[in-house]
Amino acid sequence: MTEPVFPSIAIIGTGLIGASIARAAAEYGAAGSVNLYDVSDDVRQRAAGLGLGDVAETLQAAVADADCVLLCVPVGALAAVAAAAVPHMKTGAILTDVGSVKGEAAAALMAADDGRVHIIPGHPIAGTEQSGPEAGFATLFRDAWHILTPGPSTDEAYLAGVDALTRFWQALGSKVETMDSARHDRVLAITSHLPHLIAFNIVATAFDMETVEQGEVVKYSAGGFRDFTRIAASDPVMWRDVFLTNKEAVLECLGRFSEDLAVLQRAIRWGDGDMLMREFTRARTIRKAIIDAGQDSSAVNFGRNPHLDKETGES
Amino acid sequence: MTEPVFPSIAIIGTGLIGASIARAAAEYGAAGSVNLYDVSDDVRQRAAGLGLGDVAETLQAAVADADCVLLCVPVGALAAVAAAAVPHMKTGAILTDVGSVKGEAAAALMAADDGRVHIIPGHPIAGTEQSGPEAGFATLFRDAWHILTPGPSTDEAYLAGVDALTRFWQALGSKVETMDSARHDRVLAITSHLPHLIAFNIVATAFDMETVEQGEVVKYSAGGFRDFTRIAASDPVMWRDVFLTNKEAVLECLGRFSEDLAVLQRAIRWGDGDMLMREFTRARTIRKAIIDAGQDSSAVNFGRNPHLDKETGES
Numbered sequence: 001m002t003e004p005v006f007p008s009i010a011i012i013g014t015g016l017i018g019a020s021i022a023r024a025a026a027e028y029g030a031a032g033s034v035n036l037y038d039v040s041d042d043v044r045q046r047a048a049g050l051g052l053g054d055v056a057e058t059l060q061a062a063v064a065d066a067d068c069v070l071l072c073v074p075v076g077a078l079a080a081v082a083a084a085a086v087p088h089m090k091t092g093a094i095l096t097d098v099g100s101v102k103g104e105a106a107a108a109l110m111a112a113d114d115g116r117v118h119i120i121p122g123h124p125i126a127g128t129e130q131s132g133p134e135a136g137f138a139t140l141f142r143d144a145w146h147i148l149t150p151g152p153s154t155d156e157a158y159l160a161g162v163d164a165l166t167r168f169w170q171a172l173g174s175k176v177e178t179m180d181s182a183r184h185d186r187v188l189a190i191t192s193h194l195p196h197l198i199a200f201n202i203v204a205t206a207f208d209m210e211t212v213e214q215g216e217v218v219k220y221s222a223g224g225f226r227d228f229t230r231i232a233a234s235d236p237v238m239w240r241d242v243f244l245t246n247k248e249a250v251l252e253c254l255g256r257f258s259e260d261l262a263v264l265q266r267a268i269r270w271g272d273g274d275m276l277m278r279e280f281t282r283a284r285t286i287r288k289a290i291i292d293a294g295q296d297s298s299a300v301n302f303g304r305n306p307h308l309d310k311e312t313g314e315s
Numbered sequence: 316m317t318e319p320v321f322p323s324i325a326i327i328g329t330g331l332i333g334a335s336i337a338r339a340a341a342e343y344g345a346a347g348s349v350n351l352y353d354v355s356d357d358v359r360q361r362a363a364g365l366g367l368g369d370v371a372e373t374l375q376a377a378v379a380d381a382d383c384v385l386l387c388v389p390v391g392a393l394a395a396v397a398a399a400a401v402p403h404m405k406t407g408a409i410l411t412d413v414g415s416v417k418g419e420a421a422a423a424l425m426a427a428d429d430g431r432v433h434i435i436p437g438h439p440i441a442g443t444e445q446s447g448p449e450a451g452f453a454t455l456f457r458d459a460w461h462i463l464t465p466g467p468s469t470d471e472a473y474l475a476g477v478d479a480l481t482r483f484w485q486a487l488g489s490k491v492e493t494m495d496s497a498r499h500d501r502v503l504a505i506t507s508h509l510p511h512l513i514a515f516n517i518v519a520t521a522f523d524m525e526t527v528e529q530g531e532v533v534k535y536s537a538g539g540f541r542d543f544t545r546i547a548a549s550d551p552v553m554w555r556d557v558f559l560t561n562k563e564a565v566l567e568c569l570g571r572f573s574e575d576l577a578v579l580q581r582a583i584r585w586g587d588g589d590m591l592m593r594e595f596t597r598a599r600t601i602r603k604a605i606i607d608a609g610q611d612s613s614a615v616n617f618g619r620n621p622h623l624d625k626e627t628g629e630s
């Protein structure tokens with residue numbers, strides 16, 4: 001990096017995503033200075049201890065000098081945080097977020113608009129099952145998609161803001177895409193929100209089967225169940241907010257999912273092997289498409305068998 | 316290894332599991348000689364080319380000298396293969412299998428019983444999403460559970476057979492457990508069969524959402540969906556047979572799953588955030604239990620971020 005994209009940024013909420021942005025911005029020289037704030041005293045102290053940037057004692061102090069303010073709090077907290085931040089921001093500064101539901105995020109940010117700042121909601125398609133400042137790392141956004149959902153303004157200064165924010169995320173290693181927030185929420189409902197809901201649910205079901213002990217579920221989880229428990233370990237507050245704020249799109253996907261599952265259930269009950277074969281064969285092709293698109297590693301079994309490549313040299 | 320557990324074994328079906336047994340038996344000295352047979356000319360040739368052992372031209376030739384015959388074919392093929400194998404086996408030899416449904420496997424093997432061989436069904440809780448002989452590797456069974464479901468016989472020779480088969484799997488690196496086949500099928504229905512069905516189903520649902528393009532599903536799959544596609548890439552024939560033969564236990568789990576999902580659906584529809592928080596918090600604990608039990612790697616995000624540990628030294 002020759003010049004930082006923004007002389008100064010402020011990160012509000014220093015959990016997994018906020019801490020990762022702080023580390024990446026410093027590592028790749030995307031920002032001159034990084035100011036941080038978190039509502040929790042404890043988290044602020046841990047963020048300072050990790051050397052993530054200048055940790056401010058108040059939200060107002062953190063945002064005052066920033067050219068770009070990034071809200072990295074759960075979606076349900078965005079409205080309050082945006083309302084508290086905007087009056088203290090510099091005129092012409094950018095206000096963005098990383099929330100997983102963009103309709104709600106846009107509404108929350110727009111409600112705080114006083115005409116002086118550029119509101120450009122965004123969402124990194126990157127994360128892990130961990131949370132908190134210790135979980136952050138600089139390479140989280142590398143080769144990941146970042147979706148911006150800018151407003152309809154064709155104002156020159158606004159478009160320059162969108163351009164700068166795009167370059168900022170590119171400097172962090174992301175590939176940036178723009179779309180409208182309704183489309184974002186429909187796409188993410190099926191690619192992210194429904195998978196998480198299903199994972200949470202199957203874990204609950206397994207817990208409550210009184211015919212099988214919990215210890216056995218854990219012991220024999222290598223049969224497939226463990227794959228689901230990774231995303232079911234994700235932050236409960238974040239996910240509660242996602243489901244409360246992307247209700248319609250999630251319920252639509254869920255309806256489809258249940259309908260499809262009823263068809264498989266019927267095929268099992270009536271022993272319709274041909275139908276099962278057709279569905280399972282179709283499912284197989286999508287893994288290949290995802291690997292070919294660079295959206296997952298080709299490591300067999302998620303790389304859980306470290307000696308695999310060395311041994312056969314084939315797989 | 317000082318002495319091989321069996322002077323000679325025969326592996327029928329040289330796909331992922333059969334080829335892995337062949338490689339492991341040779342690597343860890345668990346068998347003196349390894350004979351192989353597969354129904355497919357092409358697979359037999361590939362198995363020979365990979366140097367997996369002595370590939371026979373007929374099933375009869377493969378099993379004739381074996382002290383232990385391991386059937387590694389889809390569950391639906393077990394009955395025919397067992398019936399063809401038993402008359403040509405040595406008196407006192409062991410007949411076992413690796414099928415994922417033990418009630419059905421036991422019935423298939425017992426139907427072929429002529430009183431001369433020891434029938435001891437089994438199931439390794441180890442596998443990958445790949446199939447075919449090229450996918451096999453020697454370390455597949457290391458630290459994995461192997462479940463044996465022996466019959467009720469207290470005959471000394473039979474018990475000695477169970478003991479020898481236990482030592483064979485231990486030599487391959489497995490931890491061996493015995494249980495009755497009904498219990499096995501109930502436990503595996505929730506830890507393996509239901510997760511696979513759900514994974515197949517969510518992939519089908521995503522394919523068929525006409526409001527979202529397939530390309531977008533692939534592109535943004537890092538949001539969670541990709542985790543499900545790994546197990547949905549598993550062999551269709553194998554899984555068809557599992558669902559056709561463990562019908563009752565799978566339908567029972569599926570009923571529970573749908574019931575639990577309806578409760579989550581209602582909580583989303585009515586905005587019951589407390590209920591969602593409770594369920595999601597509970598789900599989080601099981602990941603930790605699985606990692607603590609050594610049943611999955613603790614690598615964040617399935618180790619997809621290779622620079623993670625180097626950078627922060629924390630996570």
Ligand SMILES: NC(=O)c1ccc[n+]([C@@H]2O[C@H](COP(=O)([O-])OP(=O)(O)OC[C@H]3O[C@@H](n4cnc5c(N)ncnc54)[C@H](OP(=O)(O)O)[C@@H]3O)[C@@H](O)[C@H]2O)c1
Pocket residue numbers: 012013014015016017018037038039040043072073074075077080081098099100101123124125126127128129130131132133235238
């Ligand atoms: N995790 C992912 O995979 C992922 C991926 C893409 C986008 N996102 C989005 O990123 C955002 C943050 O998620 P995360 O994973 O980084 O969560 P996280 O690790 O839990 O961090 C969120 C942080 O925000 C703090 N916070 C909550 N309310 C606040 C407020 N009013 N003012 C200031 N700070 C506040 C929290 O403090 P307390 O702990 O004290 O509440 C916490 O430290 C969410 O909107 C989520 O939708 C997450």
Ligand SMILES: NC(=O)c1ccc[n+]([C@@H]2O[C@H](COP(=O)([O-])OP(=O)(O)OC[C@H]3O[C@@H](n4cnc5c(N)ncnc54)[C@H](OP(=O)(O)O)[C@@H]3O)[C@@H](O)[C@H]2O)c1
Pocket residue numbers: 327328329330331332333352353354355358387388389390392395396413414415416438439440441442443444445446447448550553
């Ligand atoms: N994959 C796993 O994760 C896993 C884990 C534990 C247990 N298992 C069990 O292991 C068994 C084999 O699975 P796999 O993953 O190894 O499948 P695979 O890679 O598809 O191998 C099965 C092999 O058996 C052959 N075969 C089919 N019918 C046969 C017959 N009548 N006589 C001889 N060979 C025959 C197949 O030939 P064609 O290809 O020509 O049909 C194929 O080469 C199944 O019972 C499965 O339930 C699998």
